[in-house]
Amino acid sequence: MKIIVCIKQVPERDAQVRIASSGKWIEESDLQYAMNESDAYALEEALQLKEKHGGEVVVLSAGPERAGTTIREALAKGADRAIQVESDTLNQLDALGVAQLLANAAKQESPDLVLTGLQSDDLGYGQTGVIMAEIMGLPHASLILNVEKTDSGITVKRELEEGWFQNIELPLPAVLMIQSGGTKLRYATLMGIKKAKTKELKKLSATELGQPAAPAAALDKITQPQKQKSTQIISGSAKEAAATLVEKLKFEVRVI
Amino acid sequence: MSGVYVVLEDRNGRFGRISFEAIAAANILAAQSGSKPTAIVIGAQTEALAAEAATKNVGKVVRIEHALLSPYTPDGYAAALQQFIAAESPDYIVFPHTYQVRDYAPALAARLGRVLIGDVTQIADGPVFIRSLMQGRLSGSYKSTGGPTLVSVQSGAFRAEDAQSSPAEITTFAPNIEASQIRTKPGEPFRGTAQTVDLGSAPMIVAVGRGIREESNLNLVQDLAASLGAEIAASRPICDNGWLPIERQVGSSGQTVAPKLYVAVGISGAIQHLVGMKGSQCIVAINKDAEAPIFEVADYGIVGDLFEVVPALTEAVKSAKL
Numbered sequence: 130m131k132i133i134v135c136i137k138q139v140p141e142r143d144a145q146v147r148i149a150s151s152g153k154w155i156e157e158s159d160l161q162y163a164m165n166e167s168d169a170y171a172l173e174e175a176l177q178l179k180e181k182h183g184g185e186v187v188v189l190s191a192g193p194e195r196a197g198t199t200i201r202e203a204l205a206k207g208a209d210r211a212i213q214v215e216s217d218t219l220n221q222l223d224a225l226g227v228a229q230l231l232a233n234a235a236k237q238e239s240p241d242l243v244l245t246g247l248q249s250d251d252l253g254y255g256q257t258g259v260i261m262a263e264i265m266g267l268p269h270a271s272l273i274l275n276v277e278k279t280d281s282g283i284t285v286k287r288e289l290e291e292g293w294f295q296n297i298e299l300p301l302p303a304v305l306m307i308q309s310g311g312t313k314l315r316y317a318t319l320m321g322i323k324k325a326k327t328k329e330l331k332k333l334s335a336t337e338l339g340q341p342a343a344p345a346a347a348l349d350k351i352t353q354p355q356k357q358k359s360t361q362i363i364s365g366s367a368k369e370a371a372a373t374l375v376e377k378l379k380f381e382v383r384v385i
Numbered sequence: 386m387s388g389v390y391v392v393l394e395d396r397n398g399r400f401g402r403i404s405f406e407a408i409a410a411a412n413i414l415a416a417q418s419g420s421k422p423t424a425i426v427i428g429a430q431t432e433a434l435a436a437e438a439a440t441k442n443v444g445k446v447v448r449i450e451h452a453l454l455s456p457y458t459p460d461g462y463a464a465a466l467q468q469f470i471a472a473e474s475p476d477y478i479v480f481p482h483t484y485q486v487r488d489y490a491p492a493l494a495a496r497l498g499r500v501l502i503g504d505v506t507q508i509a510d511g512p513v514f515i516r517s518l519m520q521g522r523l524s525g526s527y528k529s530t531g532g533p534t535l536v537s538v539q540s541g542a543f544r545a546e547d548a549q550s551s552p553a554e555i556t557t558f559a560p561n562i563e564a565s566q567i568r569t570k571p572g573e574p575f576r577g578t579a580q581t582v583d584l585g586s587a588p589m590i591v592a593v594g595r596g597i598r599e600e601s602n603l604n605l606v607q608d609l610a611a612s613l614g615a616e617i618a619a620s621r622p623i624c625d626n627g628w629l630p631i632e633r634q635v636g637s638s639g640q641t642v643a644p645k646l647y648v649a650v651g652i653s654g655a656i657q658h659l660v661g662m663k664g665s666q667c668i669v670a671i672n673k674d675a676e677a678p679i680f681e682v683a684d685y686g687i688v689g690d691l692f693e694v695v696p697a698l699t700e701a702v703k704s705a706k707l
């Protein structure tokens with residue numbers, strides 16, 4: 130099976146994100162970046178399918194130069210090669226625009242399976258994979274935890290709300306959006322990290338892939354969330370704060 | 386034609402609360418033109434659903450009905466709604482932000498050359514659609530350029546409206562769908578592992594998140610839970626890692642709880658976690674990041690290192706009980 134895995138580089142989880150002076154984006158200087166969490170699960174699912182059935186795992190990532198470090202991380206974990214759609218202006222597109230770039234790059238590879246993460250940890254549109262499927266003319270399923278290959282295609286386990294699941298059969302080729310937690314993530318080995326340096330990383334410019342659509346939904350402004358509820362913040366040392374909290378739990382909340 | 390439409394979603398013949406919240410959001414948009422939204426029910430047999438929808442605060446109800454619309458498939462729903470939209474040219478279509486909507490609405494939008502403005506928490510004048518960015522740490526304001534505009538609303542963000550007295554008019558729309566258009570074959574829903582803990586009835590819960598860093602640190606929160614006599618629960622990453630069983634996961638894909646006391650330790654407060662616990666009577670958050678969204682729903686907060694605060698709290702609870 131030839132599997133494409135879409136991987137996005139996003140600000141690291143604990144990074145302090147600040148709003149840029151334009152008010153339309155975040156301040157990117159001195160931010161740390163990491164692999165989007167659900168994409169790591171998509172990569173793991175792809176690597177396990179390859180280990181079982183053979184084939185190739187190709188990483189596809191759109192982003193500026195810096196995304197290269199996240200791509201190398203995926204190669205170090207075992208992906209065979211990578212394609213980077215280089216663009217510094219992705220944040221001017223919406224999910225449809227980015228999906229068009231990714232779908233056009235993916236089409237050139239004629240994959241059997243395209244995996245994306247369920248949702249990006251920065252913009253959180255939760256759509257890119259579904260839109261790619263639509264552009265590529267392929268069936269899709271989202272919120273997928275596991276993938277089994279069958280004689281006629283694949284059977285996937287889809288998460289439903291409140292602890293329910295469902296199996297779905299799809300023909301190949303298909304596009305899946307992968308939810309976290311279906312498999313256990315591997316770490317890159319030293320050997321893997323070494324090998325990653327020699328693996329192919331093909332760069333495509335966004336302009337080569339055709340002009341993406343102007344945004345149907347434009348991000349106009351970024352702001353701090355409005356505070357809704359006033360939390361009583363308990364200050365002091367850990368010990369003092371703990372003592373005060375216990376007083377409150379005893380005399381105000383009455384649970385102790 | 387034009388106007389505001391709202392797609393209602395049922396599970397086993399019943400609407401979820403989030404569908405009524407979507408009606409409220411649709412009414413905000415419809416009020417701009419002094420009208421009421423039209424509710425859409427979709428399925429193979431929609432008569433009873435339509436009758437219920439007609440008692441809600443909507444101007445009309447449309448039944449989009451076809452044998453191939455049950456069970457749900459993204460291909461079936463996208464094809465049916467695409468035809469309906471072609472016939473009616475709506476300005477706005479509002480959806481509840483459910484897992485099902487996440488699965489088909491982006492495909493529908495793409496067929497129309499549009500995107501879904503998803504998981505919206507607020508609609509301001511303009512209209513401007515506000516949704517979370519960076520896992521709830523920032524808010525983004527979106528404007529739609531052109532139409533139709535597809536919007537999905539976050540669970541709990543809009544107040545579900547009361548019913549109206551005289552039922553709305555009901556019409557039917559029959560889409561053309563061929564079996565060959567439906568490329569995926571869904572199976573029956575099933576439950577995960579047998580539930581052996583019922584967090585729903587626990588009076589106190591101590592929940593742990595990724596701030597705990599390692600599995601071997603879990604004993605810190607287990608000690609706190611034991612001192613309080615509380616059940617232990619977790620955010621998704623803890624269960625994803627296999628550190629606690631999935632039946633202890635709280636949130637949209639786990640359990641919904643409403644204890645007297647919910648202590649969130651090292652949990653950031655992503656919306657998918659909050660929907661599972663924000664109904665708790667008293668919420669305590671312990672987090673080193675004063676900006677963490679969990680403090681939005683907490684009654685009491687301690688901003689600090691959980692590795693210092695949690696052991697101190699365990700001791701304080703123990704001595705209070707002596």
Ligand SMILES: Cc1cc2nc3c(=O)[nH]c(=O)nc-3n(C[C@H](O)[C@H](O)[C@H](O)COP(=O)(O)OP(=O)(O)OC[C@H]3O[C@@H](n4cnc5c(N)ncnc54)[C@H](O)[C@@H]3O)c2cc1C
Nearest residue numbers: 594595596620621636637638639651652653657658673691
């Ligand atoms: C469709 C979907 C369904 C989902 N379902 C669920 C669900 O059911 N339940 C759920 O929980 N999530 C769910 N999620 C995931 C959710 O979006 C978040 O990713 C998750 O809740 C984050 O978990 P967390 O708060 O433990 O981790 P993080 O977001 O990583 O937060 C860790 C927190 O710990 C704090 N911290 C770190 N170190 C310390 C320290 N030493 N002392 C004190 N504080 C510290 C940090 O400041 C941070 O706030 C779902 C996501 C999607 C897309």
Ligand SMILES: Nc1ncnc2c1ncn2[C@@H]1O[C@H](COP(=O)(O)O)[C@@H](O)[C@H]1O
Nearest residue numbers: 135136191245246248249254255256257
């Ligand atoms: N710039 C990108 N490069 C590679 N993959 C992406 C990019 N943007 C989104 N994706 C993929 O699409 C998924 C969903 O993203 P989103 O629709 O933004 O929530 C992500 O988890 C990635 O797998």
